[in-house]
Amino acid sequence: MPIPIIEYNRNLPPTWCMGCGNYAIHASLKKALSDLDIKPNGTLIAFDIGCNGNGADKINVNAFKGLHGRSIPLAIGSHLANRDMTVLADIGDGGTLHEGLDHLIQAIRGNYDITILIHNNENFALTTGQATATTDEEKGMYGLPQGRPEREINIAQLALGQNPSFFARAYSGDPLQMIEIFKSGITHKGCSVIEILQSCPTYNKEANPQWFAQRIEKLEEPIESIEEAKRISSTTEKIKTGIIYRDNSIPTFYEQVGNRKGVETQLVDEVKNYDISKLLSHLE
Amino acid sequence: MSYTSQMSQNRIVVKFAGPSGKGINTLGKIVSKSIKNSGFYNFAYREYPSLIKGGVASYQIDIANHKIVSSSRDTDILALLTNQSKERYLEDIRENGVIIYGKDELTLTDKEKEYIEKKNLHLLSLDTTKLALDAGGTEIMANMVLLGFIWRLLSLKPKALEEVVRETFKNKDVDMEAEISCVMAGYNCELAEEKLLKPILFEPNEKLDKSLSITGNQGIALGAITAGCRAYYAYPMTPATSIFKFLGETYQETGILVKQAENEITAVQMAMGSMNMGTRAMTATSGGGFDLMSETLSCAGISEVPLVVVLAQRAGAGTGVPTWTGAGDVLLAVNAGHGEFPRCVISVSNPEDAYELTQKAFNIAEIYQLPVILLTDKQIAESIFNTDELPKPIKIERGLKVAENRYEITDDGISPRWIPSEENPVMLVSSDEHKANSQSTEDSTDVIEMSDKRMRKLETLKESLPEPKYIGNKDAEIVFVGCGSAGNAVEDILESYPNIGYLKYQYLYPLKYEKIIELHEDGARIVIVENNQNGEFAKLIKQESGFEIPERLLKYNGRPFFIEDILDFLNN
Numbered sequence: 001m002p003i004p005i006i007e008y009n010r011n012l013p014p015t016w017c018m019g020c021g022n023y024a025i026h027a028s029l030k031k032a033l034s035d036l037d038i039k040p041n042g043t044l045i046a047f048d049i050g051c052n053g054n055g056a057d058k059i060n061v062n063a064f065k066g067l068h069g070r071s072i073p074l075a076i077g078s079h080l081a082n083r084d085m086t087v088l089a090d091i092g093d094g095g096t097l098h099e100g101l102d103h104l105i106q107a108i109r110g111n112y113d114i115t116i117l118i119h120n121n122e123n124f125a126l127t128t129g130q131a132t133a134t135t136d137e138e139k140g141m142y143g144l145p146q147g148r149p150e151r152e153i154n155i156a157q158l159a160l161g162q163n164p165s166f167f168a169r170a171y172s173g174d175p176l177q178m179i180e181i182f183k184s185g186i187t188h189k190g191c192s193v194i195e196i197l198q199s200c201p202t203y204n205k206e207a208n209p210q211w212f213a214q215r216i217e218k219l220e221e222p223i224e225s226i227e228e229a230k231r232i233s234s235t236t237e238k239i240k241t242g243i244i245y246r247d248n249s250i251p252t253f254y255e256q257v258g259n260r261k262g263v264e265t266q267l268v269d270e271v272k273n274y275d276i277s278k279l280l281s282h283l284e
Numbered sequence: 285m286s287y288t289s290q291m292s293q294n295r296i297v298v299k300f301a302g303p304s305g306k307g308i309n310t311l312g313k314i315v316s317k318s319i320k321n322s323g324f325y326n327f328a329y330r331e332y333p334s335l336i337k338g339g340v341a342s343y344q345i346d347i348a349n350h351k352i353v354s355s356s357r358d359t360d361i362l363a364l365l366t367n368q369s370k371e372r373y374l375e376d377i378r379e380n381g382v383i384i385y386g387k388d389e390l391t392l393t394d395k396e397k398e399y400i401e402k403k404n405l406h407l408l409s410l411d412t413t414k415l416a417l418d419a420g421g422t423e424i425m426a427n428m429v430l431l432g433f434i435w436r437l438l439s440l441k442p443k444a445l446e447e448v449v450r451e452t453f454k455n456k457d458v459d460m461e462a463e464i465s466c467v468m469a470g471y472n473c474e475l476a477e478e479k480l481l482k483p484i485l486f487e488p489n490e491k492l493d494k495s496l497s498i499t500g501n502q503g504i505a506l507g508a509i510t511a512g513c514r515a516y517y518a519y520p521m522t523p524a525t526s527i528f529k530f531l532g533e534t535y536q537e538t539g540i541l542v543k544q545a546e547n548e549i550t551a552v553q554m555a556m557g558s559m560n561m562g563t564r565a566m567t568a569t570s571g572g573g574f575d576l577m578s579e580t581l582s583c584a585g586i587s588e589v590p591l592v593v594v595l596a597q598r599a600g601a602g603t604g605v606p607t608w609t610g611a612g613d614v615l616l617a618v619n620a621g622h623g624e625f626p627r628c629v630i631s632v633s634n635p636e637d638a639y640e641l642t643q644k645a646f647n648i649a650e651i652y653q654l655p656v657i658l659l660t661d662k663q664i665a666e667s668i669f670n671t672d673e674l675p676k677p678i679k680i681e682r683g684l685k686v687a688e689n690r691y692e693i694t695d696d697g698i699s700p701r702w703i704p705s706e707e708n709p710v711m712l713v714s715s716d717e718h719k720a721n722s723q724s725t726e727d728s729t730d731v732i733e734m735s736d737k738r739m740r741k742l743e744t745l746k747e748s749l750p751e752p753k754y755i756g757n758k759d760a761e762i763v764f765v766g767c768g769s770a771g772n773a774v775e776d777i778l779e780s781y782p783n784i785g786y787l788k789y790q791y792l793y794p795l796k797y798e799k800i801i802e803l804h805e806d807g808a809r810i811v812i813v814e815n816n817q818n819g820e821f822a823k824l825i826k827q828e829s830g831f832e833i834p835e836r837l838l839k840y841n842g843r844p845f846f847i848e849d850i851l852d853f854l855n856n
Binding site for chain 1: 493494495496497498502506509510511512514515517534535536537538539540541542543545546547549550553554555556557558559560561562563564565579580583587589674677679680682703704705706707708709710711712713714715716718722723724
């Protein structure tokens with residue numbers, strides 16, 4: 001019998017706007033964990049700062065609400081300590097593309113067995129609507145109502161450019177697809193990057209359900225060629241969702257660590273006094 | 285009383301200087317180890333520029349009949365691998381000292397000539413390249429000839445040297461017999477006249493063969509291994525990098541996960557994530573990297589997640605003088621990070637300390653759930669010390685306890701902390717201000733209550749910390765107060781001057797200052813000794829105690845305190 005979804009709830013009122021994509025994202029994540037029979041205390045989520053991060057005390061799993069832009073290395077450090085734990089990083093487009101862009105690239109490169117959920121609502125919402133690298137260049141935002149000189153970053157192209165082992169795109173208005181994507185990402189052995197197109201009715205009114213409905217095309221199967229995956233992810237006229245690309249042949253970071261091959265225990269099980277006398281003989 | 289250089293009679297000092305990247309480092313290590321294996325204590329100090337080839341590098345080995353932890357400024361034998369390296373060191377040679385240089389003429393200024401005459405220095409041109417070729421070696425083995433020659437000047441038996449040379453090159457692609465022939469060609473060279481000899485006349489201590497040649501950073505790495513640190517997150521920065529080297533090179537034996545991170549922020553975030561998950565992890569850096577870690581210190585502070593960070597200090601702000609020593613980050617360690625949160629700052633001064641205090645750092649970080657900053661500096665980090673034995677391992681204490689609320693309000697400030705697992709309740713830690721049950725809060729009463737709880741840990745911790753260590757005669761008239769390598773030069777003169785004492789600090793924050801005031805009230809002359817420009821530790825003492833240390837001995841030219849610096853101060 002799967003774990004009842006209520007077990008993942010904390011009895012606290014949410015603090016998001018009406019219509020915020022975070023409601024469906026949280027519900028889908030809880031459902032995915034429940035379907036996979038991953039216990040609340042068998043999960044750890046490293047939360048970033050932003051509206052998504054304000055969900056840290058709204059879900060009943062082990063959680064660490066850390067700093068802006070740093071949830072990915074925090075998740076990696078947690079994962080390496082105990083690989084029996086299901087570890088996710090929960091971060092926004094601002095944290096991913098601005099404060100901590102290096103971490104996304106290095107996480108994909110290292111192929112750690114974690115899942116990165118990127119909430120892309122195309123703005124810094126918690127600080128009341130500044131532009132991020134996914135905001136339309138010309139759109140007026142807080143502080144810069146005439147738009148900005150920089151071009152946008154396409155998260156899919158950025159991630160696919162690093163040869164990821166798993167990249168998917170979900171939409172907060174389609175929880176059923178989101179649940180399946182989350183389940184695939186969590187069970188994938190390696191670094192699963194999931195971009196979630198998240199509705200933000202307060203600061204990104206243009207991207208309303210009708211706007212998404214006109215553009216979204218669901219993929220049934222991942223694209224086999226990474227070049228093709230990049231190509232189909234590049235347009236904004238048609239937005240592909242689903243598992244865009246997957247490569248199960250890339251080894252995970254831990255599998256490649258030279259001195260940990262064949263070691264059954266986790267680092268958390270190994271804290272004890274170690275005898276250094278053999279090492280000292282090198283210094284005599 | 286005069287603080288003369290009678291100290292110099294207790295030491296023989298050899299220095300190699302030459303272009304960086306020409307084997308100075310290897311020479312220094314071989315000499316230091318061979319001297320120890322011959323039964324003599326030594327302290328080996330390395331100077332090098334922040335570049336790979338060119339510039340002047342040196343290795344200085346101070347030899348004594350007892351354990352020493354600092355360098356002299358002046359040398360007895362100066363070996364110049366190229367003549368360009370003379371400017372820096374020519375004026376720091378003792379009476380009757382020897383200068384060995386290569387086959388090219390050593391051009392001297394009038395001032396230098398005068399100095400050489402006044403000090404009765406002996407100059408000797410030694411064509412080490414020719415001697416190497418004649419002995420069947422190659423040009424690159426010229427350093428081996430010099431090694432043998434110096435060994436002869438010290439009047440030591442070549443066996444220990446030969447063994448160390450063989451050990452050093454055993455896994456390298458070299459013609460071992462030719463290397464040894466070159467060592468012996470230097471040793472048997474007829475130019476080693478009587479007047480050049482600087483024989484070591486101390487009684488050799490045979491047990492030293494089994495003692496350790498160890499750097500401060502190796503002490504930290506070994507302490508981490510002993511303490512059950514299972515993950516090390518690295519980003520290179522001098523002088524912390526050799527901790528990474530030691531842990532990486534021994535990882536097959538230890539099983540420690542060694543991960544080179546993309547930057548210091550990543551390294552410290554990973555360490556914090558691993559510690560929160562329930563293992564022990566560490567990272568190390570120098571000032572610049574530590575600046576980048578500051579925000580994470582603050583995060584660990586409010587989230588009450590254990591963290592151990594090594595801050596290996598070097599000289600200067602910005603890039604500064606990156607391969608030289610200093611202690612200008614004392615207040616950085618005490619103050620880094622936004623907001624107010626409790627922390628512990630510990631200072632090491634030698635490998636034994638480093639070994640023991642690294643283990644303590646983990647216990648404190650876990651029991652009190654706060655960031656612990658382990659301060660060291662380049663002089664400790666990279667110099668080679670002789671140690672008869674490391675202290676006994678310290679029992680691991682973690683303070684783990686499963687409870688309902690992760691941030692329970694307690695009298696001693698310490699809340700329950702447990703390891704996240706399927707056997708334990710769900711655990712939420714948060715850098716948002718939070719209630720006892722981890723829920724975020726902005727309620728004014730909650731904020732005060734939780735801030736007070738956290739800060740109570742500092743008082744609890746302070747009570748548990750030992751007093752600073754007093755070394756020297758109880759009735760000393762002059763007492764130096766310090767920490768780190770600055771005090772090592774003081775430690776080395778205590779035996780010769782019974783009127784001097786040293787109050788050595790290992791735990792800098794929270795600070796126990798009562799002993800300083802007690803010594804002052806008993807009439808001792810109190811002097812702070814610090815390797816920085818503004819007396820940072822003295823400022824900390826004043827901030828905590830209100831007591832302003834009346835006299836300051838400061839040095840901030842990138843060089844460590846030499847024993848002469850202490851003696852000169854006392855004479856003036």
